Amino acid sequence: MPIITYRQALNDTLGEELKRDPNVLLMGEEIGVFQGSYRITEGLLQEYGPKRVVDTPIAEEGFVGVAIGAAMLGLRPVVEIMTINFILVAIDQVVNHASKIHYMFGGQVRVPLVIRTPSGGTGQLGATHSQSFENWFAYCPGLKVVAPATPYDAKGLLRAAIRDDDPVMFIESLALYDTKGDVPEDDDFVVPIGVAEVKRTGTDVTVISYSRMTAVAMQVAQRMANEGISVEVVDLRSLRPLDRPTIIASVKKTNRAVVIAEDWYSYGVTAEIAATIQEEAFDYLDAPVQRVAGIETPLPYAKDLSAASKPSAHSLIYAIRKVME
Amino acid sequence: MVKEANVVYPSLVDEDANELRHYYYQMLLLRRFEERTGEMYVKAKIGGYCHLNLGEEATIVGLMAALKAEDYIFTNYRDHGYVLARGTPPGPIMAELFGKETGVSGGRGGSMHLFDAERHFMGGYAIVGGQVPLAVGAAYALRYQEKSGVVVAQMGDATTNIGAFYESLNLAKLWKCPVLFFIVNNGYGMGTSVAMGSSEPDLWKKGASFRIHGEQIDGTDVLAVRDACRRLRDYAEREADPVILDMVSFRFRGHSVIDSDRYRNPEFVRKGRQEHDPVRNFATLLHEHAIIDDAWLKATADQVEQEIQQAIDFANASSDPKIEDLYQFMYATEVANTPGPEDALAAVKINRGEV
Numbered sequence: 250m251p252i253i254t255y256r257q258a259l260n261d262t263l264g265e266e267l268k269r270d271p272n273v274l275l276m277g278e279e280i281g282v283f284q285g286s287y288r289i290t291e292g293l294l295q296e297y298g299p300k301r302v303v304d305t306p307i308a309e310e311g312f313v314g315v316a317i318g319a320a321m322l323g324l325r326p327v328v329e330i331m332t333i334n335f336i337l338v339a340i341d342q343v344v345n346h347a348s349k350i351h352y353m354f355g356g357q358v359r360v361p362l363v364i365r366t367p368s369g370g371t372g373q374l375g376a377t378h379s380q381s382f383e384n385w386f387a388y389c390p391g392l393k394v395v396a397p398a399t400p401y402d403a404k405g406l407l408r409a410a411i412r413d414d415d416p417v418m419f420i421e422s423l424a425l426y427d428t429k430g431d432v433p434e435d436d437d438f439v440v441p442i443g444v445a446e447v448k449r450t451g452t453d454v455t456v457i458s459y460s461r462m463t464a465v466a467m468q469v470a471q472r473m474a475n476e477g478i479s480v481e482v483v484d485l486r487s488l489r490p491l492d493r494p495t496i497i498a499s500v501k502k503t504n505r506a507v508v509i510a511e512d513w514y515s516y517g518v519t520a521e522i523a524a525t526i527q528e529e530a531f532d533y534l535d536a537p538v539q540r541v542a543g544i545e546t547p548l549p550y551a552k553d554l555s556a557a558s559k560p561s562a563h564s565l566i567y568a569i570r571k572v573m574e
Numbered sequence: 575m576v577k578e579a580n581v582v583y584p585s586l587v588d589e590d591a592n593e594l595r596h597y598y599y600q601m602l603l604l605r606r607f608e609e610r611t612g613e614m615y616v617k618a619k620i621g622g623y624c625h626l627n628l629g630e631e632a633t634i635v636g637l638m639a640a641l642k643a644e645d646y647i648f649t650n651y652r653d654h655g656y657v658l659a660r661g662t663p664p665g666p667i668m669a670e671l672f673g674k675e676t677g678v679s680g681g682r683g684g685s686m687h688l689f690d691a692e693r694h695f696m697g698g699y700a701i702v703g704g705q706v707p708l709a710v711g712a713a714y715a716l717r718y719q720e721k722s723g724v725v726v727a728q729m730g731d732a733t734t735n736i737g738a739f740y741e742s743l744n745l746a747k748l749w750k751c752p753v754l755f756f757i758v759n760n761g762y763g764m765g766t767s768v769a770m771g772s773s774e775p776d777l778w779k780k781g782a783s784f785r786i787h788g789e790q791i792d793g794t795d796v797l798a799v800r801d802a803c804r805r806l807r808d809y810a811e812r813e814a815d816p817v818i819l820d821m822v823s824f825r826f827r828g829h830s831v832i833d834s835d836r837y838r839n840p841e842f843v844r845k846g847r848q849e850h851d852p853v854r855n856f857a858t859l860l861h862e863h864a865i866i867d868d869a870w871l872k873a874t875a876d877q878v879e880q881e882i883q884q885a886i887d888f889a890n891a892s893s894d895p896k897i898e899d900l901y902q903f904m905y906a907t908e909v910a911n912t913p914g915p916e917d918a919l920a921a922v923k924i925n926r927g928e929v
């Protein structure tokens with residue numbers, strides 16, 4: 250399998266799907282002439298032309314709605330929202346329309362739409378440009394929400410999302426774009442939506458995470474192995490549908506769990522996972538489930554405060570030690 | 575580049591020479607502040623996203639010359655020049671860009687989120703269009719409280735394509751709010767030209783269906799900007815009626831300091847900077863009218879250089895916000911079950927691996 254970056258995996262998949270299906274089209278701000286704010290769509294306008302790669306004005310509510318309407322008539326739009334922060338001006342279209350149309354109209358029409366967007370943030374992006382909102386969408390029945398951590402999953406899940414007949418939120422991460430990994434070349438390789446993966450097997454404690462935090466968990470697991478603690482890493486990959494059986498099977502085996510996510514602590518993804526574990530594996534737990542998440546303030550800009558506000562390898566190690574006590 | 579309301583100044587006889595020199599000084603201050611800011615970013619003194627006002631100096635200085643102390647200003651994230659020209663000292667502005675406690679937002683906001691309550695600078699906002707309804711709301715409050723003054727809703731050209739802009743136009747007209755919808759038309763929103771993003775490229779016409787008067791002004795001519803702003807500011811205040819100003823200028827560099835600007839033809843950029851440089855053009859005009867000479871220009875440049883160096887020194891010497899103050903501004907008033915300084919220290923220690 251060739252080793253490529255997460256960015257390249259996305260770029261390749263978008264190109265291949267544009268080639269495969271004439272109803273697939275890309276839409277978003279700065280995806281064409283500018284080549285993508287984070288270069289995910291680089292070269293695609295040149296190759297597929299402006300009918301397939303559509304530069305939009307800054308009008309998220311409008312073009313997300315347009316994409317939903319177009320999907321209702323059989324197009325398969327893949328919308329890029331520059332970062333998840335900007336989807337808030339379009340959230341009505343996603344939550345009140347895209348997620349409801351198939352169910353509310355008795356299954357008469359499908360909405361085969363993908364919205365791709367990077368979530369979270371490292372560096373000093375500041376209060377309005379660093380947020381994690383995937384849990385807002387995962388909360389919403391009718392949407393599918395995926396968040397790959399590796400180039401392999403990025404490719405497999407993006408292809409699955411584009412070929413899926415329901416609206417899919419495809420959550421990326423700025424910090425993962427340059428990471429590398431194996432990616433299969435098979436044209437029909439997909440990663441199924443709604444299925445988690447045990448990315449590393451272990452016996453002492455299960456760490457549950459997704460997206461960038463899975464990358465952090467994998468590094469930490471390696472480090473803990475040197476200290477004699479065997480960490481199993483469950484990568485959720487999908488937040489909705491949530492693969493509860495995989496989480497529970499792992500926790501029943503290790504008897505300890507730490508959940509880590511980049512969003513704010515209260516009402517975040519980690520709360521859902523922890524609740525699931527206590528409901529379905531309470532009798533198997535040797536210690537309370539530990540949660541690691543973002544500090545609850547608007548992210549301060551100042552360098553040190555900013556860095557210290559996000560969950561890190563350090564905070565994960567702290568939680569693992571605590572659950573092992 | 576400007577089609578309407580293009581004022582030509584055959585003579586500067588009615589002008590106060592000291593005021594003209596002051597405009598030049600302010601424009602140079604903005605120019606050099608931004609150029610040095612770009613350098614500081616490269617040196618990693620500044621992080622996150624950072625957008626410069628290069629090429630927009632006349633638009634900003636002309637606006638500020640027309641505003642009164644009681645007026646309020648809301649801008650987008652490209653905000654450094656507005657705060658500077660409104661009179662905030664360069665030190666606390668640079669300190670904010672450096673993320674220091676002495677910064678205008680206490681190091682919490684950064685480049686895109688400057689604020690100066692005392693000078694009625696009501697913030698730089700980084701979600702496109704977000705500031706526009708806020709400005710209408712401020713004007714609403716002025717009217718409600720029967721106060722004088724107007725509110726500036728500054729935005730970029732591409733921001734006139736977002737829904738919040740149109741809702742704001744309607745509300746401002748409907749509710750008689752004295753707002754200057756101040757469009758800084760630098761020709762681009764990131765890599766999207768005005769023509770690419772807007773079905774009506776004459777942005778000053780965008781108020782037509784709301785019955786809002788609009789004008790296009792040469793945003794590189796500080797006197798044209800000042801005069802249009804004075805006239806329309808007074809109109810807006812007197813009639814309690816919003817107006818649109820479409821200030822045309824040329825964006826000197828990429829969208830932000832990390833944008834390499836590869837989508838614009840280098841020759842187009844070179845020519846644009848050559849022909850539409852508000853600072854140099856104004857210097858030429860003042861020179862021609864014998865209002866300034868080379869010695870004055872040199873002295874002014876030296877003074878500006880020194881002021882900015884002092885601002886950088888001030889920022890460098892300032893402390894970072896304290897860890898225990900992480901939750902300091904969470905709520906305006908105390909409330910139960912909310913973390914405080916001790917919780918901040920404990921949480922940060924864990925994230926940094928210090929426990």
Ligand SMILES: Cc1ncc(C[n+]2csc(CCOP(=O)(O)OP(=O)(O)O)c2C)c(N)n1
Nearest residue numbers: 335652700701702730731732733762763764
């Ligand atoms: C709602 C929203 N969508 C997208 C962005 C990303 N973005 C930041 S600035 C910008 C371009 C704005 O252009 P313009 O209004 O012309 O202002 P300029 O930057 O030229 O001053 C874009 C697309 C954002 N900040 N907010």
Ligand SMILES: [Mg+2]
Nearest residue numbers: 730731762763
């Ligand atoms: Mg612009």
